[in-house]
Amino acid sequence: MLYGIAAATTALLLAAVLTAALRVPALRLGAVDRRRQRPVPLFGGVAVVLAACLVAGAGNWTGVAPLGDMGRLLVAGAGVALLGLIADLRRVKARFVLGGTAVAAACVVPYEETGLPAGLLAVGWIVFVAAGFKALDHADALAGTVGVITAFGVGACAAAEMLDGLAVLLSVLAAALTGFLMHNWHPARIALGACGSLFVGFVLASAAVFTRSGYELGPSVGVLFALTAVGSADVVLVLLSRRLAGRPALRSGPDHLAHRLRRLGLTPQGTTVLLGVGSFSGVLVGVLEHLGWVAESGAFWVAAGALVLVLGLLRIKVYGVRRQSVHPPRSAPSTASVQVSGHLRVRSG
Template identity: 25%
Template structure:
């Protein structure tokens, strides 16, 4: 009951605050204009992450006791830092190195001060505890990489919100189940806050989360996923909610941004381009080329995400030796099938569409006919 009240508190704070932010941004003309790589059609306020993060902070102070707040204090402080990095980037665009520096400091806070890190390979490849330097390095790469991967999927209405709600929901349940109530409650607060945002971000979106939201949410998702991997990997063997493939389970939780970023970087490098050069070849762009609308793309990728979460439950008793190749193979097969279906659909659309020159000729012919008719009518009137 307390968890439900926590989610509802976050939801209603966000739900009541978001229209105020939307109205203020519209009045001040702080809007994201369409054009270029952007696929929205109207001027739309951005920086909805302001309400998301403030809702999370307010609800955390309402529902978490002092002991629980102390446990998550560095995660909350790092979230606040990422919030300001994203806000600054939305207001005055930061360079990639400036954003990376902010992410590095936030990651430093949770890794060194909260000791949230990947401490082992948990028996995979016969490796258990790893040297502390490698542990820190691996964790920094994981958190910063996952943060930016999530940031890249925030490309259409409802997608980032849908993916994050599913992940926070699973993590909230799992942390509560293994006795980590502070992190469990914090995850459920995030569910309520993002759900409130999603009401206004569902297609057609009335507001976007911006980097203020996507960097903040991506960072917290990455940190909590790392915490899940390490806590799960070090649970005793007979624990009822232990997944015996901690690495594969963590990848499955972040499968959509991980696969999309890996795929897009590989395509760019293969074509001789910088992996960081922006384009419209993300998974959600491909699904839209198949004719799916924003909401259908969000639902489709959400269902795929649930499928992979289901896989880690089904394979809970199997180790990373089996589950890691299975997760990767399944993602690659899904991706290859998606590319094939998209190509087939695009060819069908192109085949059924009139040629461009023919369409222009018909338009010119139609205008000529109109002008001729008008001239005849004027000639008859003169007579």
């Protein structure tokens, strides 16, 4: 108990200090997110990964909080974080990032308890959740807030299964994300980047799989979805939206949950709080169902609520209409084209 409090406090302070220290190097190296209103450095995830790995590794090395089989989860997560860091520094195609995440997931799934078919499904789900957390990082404080809530929920499930090493790892991760959020709340001074968001999503999804290994597949699917309802709903919304619009699935755009809620008039802080409440509701249902305190239909209602949200926000137009260039005859330029040309000359001058 005392070690858990000390480890969490250390991770929080270490992540807060490292996040502040890594902001300038990220700007100098050009590791910034330019899709926002202003360039935001992306090394916040490096601080979270370092804080979580150092504190959890120290507990394992000293024997105070041995990770046991969870050590391979931490190593695989660090590998995913390294892949994300490369993507932050250089242009890497999304399919390579997702492929590397799938390889790491295949190395941590407990096939002896899940079986091969369910294990392969778990690999796909881990990649799905990791991609969902990466997508949530586009809004200030959203990925970190959802990550903290999910870490506490999965940690409670791990504690109920007597997976003490996993519970400590998740508490350390939640504390590291809290330290990062000190710098990520709107207006964000730094973001997680692919390094941190992939790491967080990978560790949380893999930990959830460990807590549900040995249970029946049907109820496990419901619990796992409830624990990650917001990230999953965001991915489903984006894929459906781009499919209906005829856009490539891996092409970025202003079509996520937070983007659409902002178009309804919510502030950045209000959007984060609202989605945080939604995440807490889903996580609470998932934990209670895992403990057997609510019926298995609880996850169904979470899925129904997520579906209603997705279908409702899908009606909000987020893609601009493409402009068609009109070339009037050179011999007789139209009055409208002269006015447009004059306007352009004024702006260039």
